[in-house]
Amino acid sequence: MPPHVTIVMATRNGARHLPAQLASLARQTHRDWALFVSDDASTDATPAILADFARRHPLHLVPGPCAGTAAANFLSALGHPDLPAGPVALADQDDVWLPGKLSRALRRLGPEGTVPALYAAESLLCDAALRPLRRSRPPQAVPGFGNALAQNLFCGHTLVLNAAALALIRQALALLGPDGTRAIPWHDWWIYQLLAGAGARLLLDPLPVALYRQHPGNALGGSGDLRGALRRLALLGSGRWGRAMQAQAQALQQTAALLSPAARRTLDGFLAAPPAGPGRAMALQRAGLHRASAPGTAVLLAAAALGRV
Numbered sequence: 001m002p003p004h005v006t007i008v009m010a011t012r013n014g015a016r017h018l019p020a021q022l023a024s025l026a027r028q029t030h031r032d033w034a035l036f037v038s039d040d041a042s043t044d045a046t047p048a049i050l051a052d053f054a055r056r057h058p059l060h061l062v063p064g065p066c067a068g069t070a071a072a073n074f075l076s077a078l079g080h081p082d083l084p085a086g087p088v089a090l091a092d093q094d095d096v097w098l099p100g101k102l103s104r105a106l107r108r109l110g111p112e113g114t115v116p117a118l119y120a121a122e123s124l125l126c127d128a129a130l131r132p133l134r135r136s137r138p139p140q141a142v143p144g145f146g147n148a149l150a151q152n153l154f155c156g157h158t159l160v161l162n163a164a165a166l167a168l169i170r171q172a173l174a175l176l177g178p179d180g181t182r183a184i185p186w187h188d189w190w191i192y193q194l195l196a197g198a199g200a201r202l203l204l205d206p207l208p209v210a211l212y213r214q215h216p217g218n219a220l221g222g223s224g225d226l227r228g229a230l231r232r233l234a235l236l237g238s239g240r241w242g243r244a245m246q247a248q249a250q251a252l253q254q255t256a257a258l259l260s261p262a263a264r265r266t267l268d269g270f271l272a273a274p275p276a277g278p279g280r281a282m283a284l285q286r287a288g289l290h291r292a293s294a295p296g297t298a299v300l301l302a303a304a305a306l307g308r309v
Contacts, residue, residue: 276307
């Protein structure tokens with residue numbers, strides 16, 4: 001029998017788009033699910049919308065950490081003692097799932113085993129009114145730890161974890177503690193890093209399974225067009241991307257006991273690299289850091305030489 005799935009959602013003043021997402025959960029062809037919501041003290045109609053949904057569907061609501069980021073809210077939910085064991089699907093409050101999303105992810109993950117597994121898929125990018133913009137592009141890279149330190153291939157709005165992956169994440173969160181998790185800028189990127197470093201099965205699905213709403217409130221938004229490229233270049237040039245890489249690597253170092261020896265060597269090589277100059281670029285290259293394309297890797301190494309990553 002297909003397993004029971006817990007859908008984990010982090011909310012914060014999401015009333016504008018939340019009803020459409022909740023309706024899409026209710027339309028899933030995989031019916032055996034329950035919703036687990038961590039709400040960061042919403043002051044709009046979000047609590048009322050969730051309460052209404054709970055009259056018809058299984059929903060467990062817990063208070064969020066109110067740490068100021070969606071990443072902290074999601075990680076708090078994943079480590080919450082009330083969250084049941086088993087497969088978990090992450091859901092953003094402002095997107096819309098296509099009806100077969102859960103069923104397809106579970107088929108790709110396969111029977112539950114002891115090896116952690118992580119699934120993500122492509123999306124149809126839409127504007128705030130869900131008018132189609134474009135389809136996201138599958139990455140031209142094999143996922144792995146060297147790539148995970150440099151970029152995120154597993155976007156959070158489509159993530160599904162098997163039970164073993166959730167158990168591993170909860171081990172890591174226990175090692176970090178609340179202060180450590182709040183230092184992580186991007187929860188989905190860190191999940192990819194942790195699972196890649198621990199030898200998990202990493203499954204990228206080229207089929208779109210969700211409508212990814214693009215609006216000013218996005219934490220990052222989609223890539224694949226000029227606007228997305230410029231946004232990411234601005235993050236790189238400002239040093240924000242590099243600071244995020246460093247913060248997440250330091251969090252991974254605190255969970256090094258969960259990583260493979262090869263991943264620990266790669267992580268150590270990154271953290272021990274000189275702060276700037278050609279030596280830093282060479283150290284990152286020796287450690288195996290790379291992006292999905294050769295030009296992307298070249299930009300990464302150039303930014304490393306300038307001390308931006």
